[in-house]
Amino acid sequence: MTAASPPATLRSLDDLVAAGVLDGARAASLGGVAADFAIGVTPQVLAAMTTRDPADDPVARQYLPTLEEATTAPEELHDPIGDHVHSPVKGIVHRYPDRVLLKALHACPVYCRFCFRREQVGPGGEALTPAETAAALDYVRQRPAISEVILTGGDPLMLSPRRLAAIVAALDAIPHVDVVRLHSRVPVTDSGRIDTALVDALRASRVAVYVAIHCNHANELDQPAIAALRRLSDAGIPLLAQTVLLRGVNDSVAALESLFRALVRHRVKPYYLHHPDLARGTGHFRVSIAEGQALVRALRGRLSGLAQPTYVLDIPGGFGKVPVGPSWIEGEGDALVVRDPAGNPHPYPPRP
């Protein structure tokens, strides 16, 4: 008797049709989209969809390809946040003096339809070779100003526990590195990967290891995800969340409120709410900054400070992330007025 193999990630239009997720006629119109952008839908993500209609379900919308992706708006860019202009060696992006990104691989558990690196990630996006990894680590080792290394990709938790442990140990041995931060979608899309071996790979003797999960809707926090977060937090790993503000997914006060409340409940601190980047074929996901500010303003009066991420924009072209939330203070000099969360103005006295 052979054991049934676990359900596999759906990786093509044919897979989606065979699984009954996409009808054949729609799949036929999506050939160009599938050729341009990778598809990846894990069984867990599929189970979190209440319908398979991207126009109707906040999880389906994040992962199922649509014809809207075939439209490129004039402002959209191949490299929306300017990774390439700041990449001194393969796998490293060094934009700020004190921290670097280390992109050890370009594979992800899922492929998000709004991804800001969608033209770099994919199942063919292989990992750094051992020599390339060594060169990237040397880059960090030779620069004492770097105190934080951010493992991203692709998704660093797609590395085998053995490779991940080797990278964490190498960084742990560099005295000027204080923090190793991993950004990952694995905890909420392929939670079973967060097993004992993987958690053990994140244990370092000296550096602080943080994990930032990427989560955009409360429906993504299903029972397997909650259990995976629990395994990470029980191992003493501080957890953060980054959320992308997406039209049709979470562009309402109710959706953001329930997401941020759920994250905090599961010991995850909402860190950033990202304004969507100008990635190719993602116009249908974009909201205006004014809409984002109105949402953030409304959340301020409703939620604990623990549940308030910073609303940020990655300036197109590689100029860095800046907060773009609403301003609560108006006027100048001695005529300052502060608004409370209900919108009422209050004069603030000048310094005597």
Ligand SMILES: *Cc1c(COP(=O)(O)O)cnc(C)c1O
């Ligand atoms: C986002 C990003 C970081 C991390 O920025 P934080 O504000 O510290 O979260 C670092 N380097 C690059 C190139 C980035 O894009």
Ligand code: SF4
């Ligand atoms: S997991 Fe992250 S890098 Fe991968 S497709 Fe989604 S947004 Fe892009």
